[in-house]
Amino acid sequence: MTGNRSSFGLLFSLCLCAAVASDSVVLANPPTVSYIFPAGAQRGTPVDVRVGGLFLYDKPAFEVTGPGITHSPHLAHAKRVWFEGPLLPLPESQQQEDYPADLRGNVALTKDAPLGSRRVRVFTAQGAASGPRFVVGELPEVVEQETDGDPIPTPIKLPVTANGRIFPREDIDLWEFDAAAGTTVTAFVHAQSLNSPLVSKLDILDAKGNVVAEQMLHPCVGTDGSVKFTPKVAGKYRVRVTDARALGGPAYVYRLTITAENVPEFHYPLRAKPDGLKDALDAAPVLQAPIALNGRIERPGAVNEWKLDLKKTGSYTFDLQARRHESPLCGVVTIFDATGKELKRAEGTENSDPAPFAFGPPTDGVYTVKVGEKFRGRAGANFVYRLRVLDAPEKLEPGFKLTATTDVFTVPRAGTLKVKVTAERFGTFNGPIVVGAVDLPTGITASTIRIATNQQSADLVFTAGADARIATHPLRLICVGADGLAVHHSSATFSGVADMRLQVALPTPFKIVDQYVMTSAPRGETYHRRYAIDRNGFDGPIQIQLADRQARHLQGVTGPVLTLKPGETEFAYPAFLPPWMEMGRTCRVCVMATAKVRDPIDGREHTVSFSSVEQNQQMIVVVGPGRLDVSAEKTSILAEGEVKLAVKVSRSKNLSGPAVVELVLPEHVRGVTAAKLVVAADKGDGELVLKFAPNAGPFNAPLVVRATVQTDSGPVTSETKIEAVR
Numbered sequence: 001m002t003g004n005r006s007s008f009g010l011l012f013s014l015c016l017c018a019a020v021a022s023d024s025v026v027l028a029n030p031p032t033v034s035y036i037f038p039a040g041a042q043r044g045t046p047v048d049v050r051v052g053g054l055f056l057y058d059k060p061a062f063e064v065t066g067p068g069i070t071h072s073p074h075l076a077h078a079k080r081v082w083f084e085g086p087l088l089p090l091p092e093s094q095q096q097e098d099y100p101a102d103l104r105g106n107v108a109l110t111k112d113a114p115l116g117s118r119r120v121r122v123f124t125a126q127g128a129a130s131g132p133r134f135v136v137g138e139l140p141e142v143v144e145q146e147t148d149g150d151p152i153p154t155p156i157k158l159p160v161t162a163n164g165r166i167f168p169r170e171d172i173d174l175w176e177f178d179a180a181a182g183t184t185v186t187a188f189v190h191a192q193s194l195n196s197p198l199v200s201k202l203d204i205l206d207a208k209g210n211v212v213a214e215q216m217l218h219p220c221v222g223t224d225g226s227v228k229f230t231p232k233v234a235g236k237y238r239v240r241v242t243d244a245r246a247l248g249g250p251a252y253v254y255r256l257t258i259t260a261e262n263v264p265e266f267h268y269p270l271r272a273k274p275d276g277l278k279d280a281l282d283a284a285p286v287l288q289a290p291i292a293l294n295g296r297i298e299r300p301g302a303v304n305e306w307k308l309d310l311k312k313t314g315s316y317t318f319d320l321q322a323r324r325h326e327s328p329l330c331g332v333v334t335i336f337d338a339t340g341k342e343l344k345r346a347e348g349t350e351n352s353d354p355a356p357f358a359f360g361p362p363t364d365g366v367y368t369v370k371v372g373e374k375f376r377g378r379a380g381a382n383f384v385y386r387l388r389v390l391d392a393p394e395k396l397e398p399g400f401k402l403t404a405t406t407d408v409f410t411v412p413r414a415g416t417l418k419v420k421v422t423a424e425r426f427g428t429f430n431g432p433i434v435v436g437a438v439d440l441p442t443g444i445t446a447s448t449i450r451i452a453t454n455q456q457s458a459d460l461v462f463t464a465g466a467d468a469r470i471a472t473h474p475l476r477l478i479c480v481g482a483d484g485l486a487v488h489h490s491s492a493t494f495s496g497v498a499d500m501r502l503q504v505a506l507p508t509p510f511k512i513v514d515q516y517v518m519t520s521a522p523r524g525e526t527y528h529r530r531y532a533i534d535r536n537g538f539d540g541p542i543q544i545q546l547a548d549r550q551a552r553h554l555q556g557v558t559g560p561v562l563t564l565k566p567g568e569t570e571f572a573y574p575a576f577l578p579p580w581m582e583m584g585r586t587c588r589v590c591v592m593a594t595a596k597v598r599d600p601i602d603g604r605e606h607t608v609s610f611s612s613v614e615q616n617q618q619m620i621v622v623v624g625p626g627r628l629d630v631s632a633e634k635t636s637i638l639a640e641g642e643v644k645l646a647v648k649v650s651r652s653k654n655l656s657g658p659a660v661v662e663l664v665l666p667e668h669v670r671g672v673t674a675a676k677l678v679v680a681a682d683k684g685d686g687e688l689v690l691k692f693a694p695n696a697g698p699f700n701a702p703l704v705v706r707a708t709v710q711t712d713s714g715p716v717t718s719e720t721k722i723e724a725v726r
Contacts, residue, residue, distance in 0.1 A: 010180050028508050029055040029592075029609045030127030030410050033098045033253040036120045037145045038163030040135030041193050043068065044111035047141075051075055052100035052124060052250050053129060054548040057594060057607035058149040061123040061472065062105050065499060067436065068113025070106035075122065083148045089582055090552055096613070097553045099546070100250055117194065119407060121501065123472045124345075125606035127410035128503035133194045135255060142172060147668040149701025152237055158185070159259035164241060166198055172204075173241040177258060181234045186263040188219065188226035189241065191254040195298025198252040200225040201244040207236045218328045218382055221266050222234055228265075264421040266382035269294040270325050277388060283307070285367055289316055289391040294369060294618050297329060297383040305373040308389065310361040310515055319388040320371070321358035323348060329383040330374040347374055349573040358597050396427035399488045402479045403434065409475065411444065412505045414466040421477065422457040422493050431483035434462055435492065440477050440633040443468030444504065467601055468610050469506045475502040508608040512593055518586075524579035524626035525598075528572045529619040533593065540595055544573055547592035547611040551618055555581050559588055573619070579718045581623045589619035627652040628718040630661065630707035632688075639672075639699055639724040643690045649679045649707050654715060656707045657681050661688055664704040664719075671696030672703070672724070679707075692724075699724040 033053040041047040041266045051062065058073035080102045093603045112301060117133040142156055144164035155178040157161060164173045181183050191198040202225050204213040213229035220226040233238065269279055277292040283658070286307040295304040310316060310620035318398035322329040331353060335344040343362075346354035361367065371387060375378055401424045411417035423433050435458070436448040443465040460477070477500070505580030513534045521527040533542065544562040546554075556578035564571055575589050592611035599606060611617075633646035649659045658681050663674035679686045688705065709716045 001436060007500050009617055011077070028126045028412055028505050029611055030505060031055045031060065031122055031124045031129045033120060033122045033131055035165075035196065035253050036103065036132045036134050037165055037253050037378045038141070038255075039058040039133065039163070039196070039253045040117075040141070040163065040255050041107060041109055042127070042138050042139060042141045042161070043109040043113040043115070043136050045141075046106060046108040047143075048104050048520050049107055050078060050081075050367065050673045051103045051105060051120070052097055053103075054100055055124070055126065055609055056101050056122060057101055057124060057609065060103065063121040063123075063539065064107055064116070065121070065497075066118040066136075068110040069107060069118065070135065071107045075103035075105045075223050078102045078104040082585040082646050083146075083171075084556055085239040085248070086170055087580065087582065088555060090585060091594070093553045093555055093582065093585060095553060096549075098549050099554070101548060101658075107134065108185065117244070119495075121408055123321055123501070125470050126505045126508070126608055128408035128472065130406065130408045131195050132253075135194070137255075139257065139259070147698075147700065148165070148666050152698060152700055154601050156258065160257070161308050162258070164254055164256065166241065166243045166252040167250050168247045169248040171242065171248045171606055175239045175241070175258065176236055177239075177255060179229075179231045179234065179237050179260075181231055183260050184228060184230045185237070185258065185260055186220065186226060186228050187239045187256060187258045188223035188263060189254050189256050190224050191252075192224050192254060194255065196251060196253045198254050199244045199247075200254060202227045202410040204229045205238045205240055208237060212237070215686070216265070218265075218380070220263050221267060221326045226263070228263075256628065266327065266384055267609060268296060268381075268384045269323060270327065270384050270386040272321050272325055272386050274698065275388065279386075289314070289389045291389050293369070293371070293387040293389065295385060295387075295400075296381060297371070297373045297379045297385075298381055300373075300377045300380060302378065303370050305603040306371070306387075308367050308369055310365065310367050312361050312364050314361060314391055314395060316359045316361070317356055317388075317390040317394060318359060318369075319390070320346070320348070320353050320385060321388065323351065323353045325386075327382065327384045328380070329385050330378070332372050332374050333387065334370045335359060336363070336368040336370070338367075343367075398427035398429035398483065398486065400425045400429055400433055400479070400481050400490060402433065402477070402490060402492040404492050404494045404500065407497070407499065408501045408503065409462070410424055410503045410505050411462045411464045412507055413470065414470050414507070415466050416419070417462040418459040419462065420457055420459050423455075428489065429481065429483045431481050433479055433481040435477055435479045439474070441469065441471070441473050444473070446504070457495070462502070464504050469602065470504050470506045470599060470604070470606060473502045473504070475500040487706070488711045506597065506599065506606050506608055507535045508610045510534060510542065510593060510595065511536070511610045512591065512612065512617050514616055514622075518622070520619040520624050522624045522635040523577045523579060523583065524628060524717045526574045527621055528574050530570065530572045531591070531617075531704070533564065533569050533571070535569060538595065541566055542568075542593050542595040544571060544591055544593055546575075547590040549611060549613065550590050551613040554589065555585070555587070557581075557587065559589075559591075574714070575619055575620070577623060579626050580622070583623055583625055585623050587619070587621045587623055588615075589621075590617065591619070626716070626718055627655040628659070628707060628709055628716045630705060630718040630720050631657075632705055632720050632722055634722065636723040636725055637690070639692045639696055639726050641692060643692070644690045645690060645705070645722070646681045647677070647686055647688050647707075649671060649684050649686070651709065655709060655711070657711065659707045661686060661707045661710050662706060663688065664702075664706050666701040669697065669699065669703075685715075697726070699726065
């Protein structure tokens, strides 16, 4: 789009005179949003969702973008779902890990909501976050009912889209369906396209647990992973979903579609954007440009040969399309003259097609163009390509496109924010581009920047004044480029959409301060770490709890929510070290302080927080052996009627007192009871009596026998596990 030079001149003048404020140091915990679960729904239906993220307080504002969707304006806090999973040993247990909070909301889709994925965004007084995708689907949907322990198959009826997540690590999900003999069933998954960290691995099992089909090496077009299966015998089959790296977590969500409808593995000819070229499928005749050569490399080592009549006076462009349209082909294009001499060669990479290249024939004549696979041994019917051959430089409308790194931005009050914008120029346009923000609210200013002819990107600096209102604002970045007499206008986008947001964040006045402390403590007990709070003028109550972001995997460490009274500046935080922690491991626990702060500008209250993974603020403990041990006579029992289980309690020399032995059940297990057993201080043996109802279960996770001795410094515990079988 072109216009007069006056708009360019105005922005150019702004660029010359705009002042950029220096960076400010503020304390705040901007939110993150890790997942939405389920990650989609069938259009025409409502669905309750769980949204997980870090530093999401009170009732964060919630948004799912796009037409045909209504949603809760705010999220409400829900009980955190956490499955510890298998013990994570050293060195893996020393890695950083997030513990997202769970919030709940609702999304409703109209019957005519456009199919496809939408962005999920959340907003708090300390920032904005986006990332997960929510999909509008067309098939009936089911949602996994998550339980801890070994997988329990979930029955489904085809066609269906199943929403699940691989949580905890090494988790396996099973989806069970009936299939008719001779009918091909396709299961395909979307995960990475939802911005989920899951690297999916799919296979299909029969009723006996035998693998009858494995994940395809190259997924069906438009999917992240897929498997096809044609049963010889009618019966029940299961799709098994897991992470290929045996990882997992609350953000490892996926959408699994299982259908007997035809799902193409690939498209041939390749489905590319229409460009007006004639498509050739037959390499036999001598062809002339402009033309698009469509082929595929079906056998290892195979090479397609095309004959082209080219002119010395011609200026030709060759553009291989494969990877960009989900073909696995890593293409190689070579051009030979009539004597067989190689004149030009272009190779793709593992992730991209070769760049378009120009070719000028030395003489008139017929030239041979060969297309092959770069890596020996790779080939297949799906290794399709489309080679565009143009007889003149491709004419692109002069202009440019400007992109931002995200769709939400956070600027702290009395602080600054740098927003990087990147320019992509088209056609003959090669001029400077001026970028500015329009319709900014009171209290926020932005520099106007100039991306010079030889530059691809620049930083736009936003400054929030000390009186800027804590709120979310629409953000629009306009761009003007001049090249000669032509002026081009555009708006900056993210993922092709100009709908962006700017959040003004309230800094946190207080912070946790302390000195480096490292000690040791026995597992199975509570360790207390003393801290100090620098209130910096804030005199209200402050809550202390385990931080959402931890420097290391917690390995089961838990802690309460403490409330500091107004004016209190010191506290001791109690962290319980579970009895099954790995001994010799250095435990590093981080705490978080939150409080409601009244805004001096407009009097509204906002929740703010402080947390840090710096070692001075960590609870650093080398885990030692516990002072209490409990063991059971049997490691497995028959889950029927009344079962008497002999247990033995052992105390260290510095531990005395009666031990209470009790049965701890996984949350989903029903129909099992056991009266608490008290083992006297001078005794070590006892008998725990378990009673199983006829419908007790499911027993896909072990039962826990826990012993506790109360001391002046708190409880001392030990645990052992038993398997209940039927």
